[in-house]
Amino acid sequence: MALRRPDCTLPETxxxxxxxxxxxxxxxxxxxxxxxxxxxxxxxxxxxxxxRIVPIPPRLVRMLLAHIEEFGTAKDGxxxxxxxxxxxxxTTYWRVWDxxxxxxxxxxxxxxxxxxxxxxxxHAALSSWLNAGVDPTxxxxxxxxxxEVLLSRYAKCLDxxxxxxNRRIAELLGEGDGQExxxxxxx
Numbered sequence: 001m002a003l004r005r006p007d008c009t010l011p012e013t014x015x016x017x018x019x020x021x022x023x024x025x026x027x028x029x030x031x032x033x034x035x036x037x038x039x040x041x042x043x044x045x046x047x048x049x050x051x052r053i054v055p056i057p058p059r060l061v062r063m064l065l066a067h068i069e070e071f072g073t074a075k076d077g078x079x080x081x082x083x084x085x086x087x088x089x090x091t092t093y094w095r096v097w098d099x100x101x102x103x104x105x106x107x108x109x110x111x112x113x114x115x116x117x118x119x120x121x122x123h124a125a126l127s128s129w130l131n132a133g134v135d136p137t138x139x140x141x142x143x144x145x146x147x148e149v150l151l152s153r154y155a156k157c158l159d160x161x162x163x164x165x166n167r168r169i170a171e172l173l174g175e176g177d178g179q180e181x182x183x184x185x186x187x
Contacts, residue, residue, distance in 0.1 A: 004077035016061040126154040
């Protein structure tokens with residue numbers, strides 16, 4: 001919500017980075033003190049004005065460059081704005097998220113809690129990085145969490161990852177492809 005173009009390093013090729021320094025949570029007009037729906041806050045559990053630099057992969061760099069090319073930025077430099085240049089409403093995010101889930105997932109997955117909220121992308125990303133073998137300290141740093149919080153909240157098994165885990169454990173135990181032994185194969 002608060003990400004601005006000057007906060008982004010977006011090279012034509014390779015990895016980029018984002019400098020995170022603010023959040024714009026939806027809290028309601030009665031609670032902001034400014035009469036606006038979105039509060040203007042620093043990063044969660046961090047001192048005021050502290051920033052965090054987050055590396056972003058080439059695919060995300062390309063997506064952000066394409067987004068800026070197509071939509072430009074708001075007057076204050078924010079990358080994401082509504083049609084009047086304001087902050088995108090949380091109801092808009094939820095509506096788009098629901099439509100995307102129905103397009104991307106099977107009917108069984110849509111009926112499940114899989115990716116039920118936009119925030120679940122964070123869980124999926126951090127769990128994916130851990131499952132890919134990225135060091136937990138590095139994952140925690142990129143996520144802005146402690147290793148303890150990372151492992152207690154985000155080290156979840158992704159949909160369909162049990163087969164991968166079974167195969168890795170079977171390989172570790174010297175059982176080849178991880179398939180059950182066939183009857184009569186001498187084992």
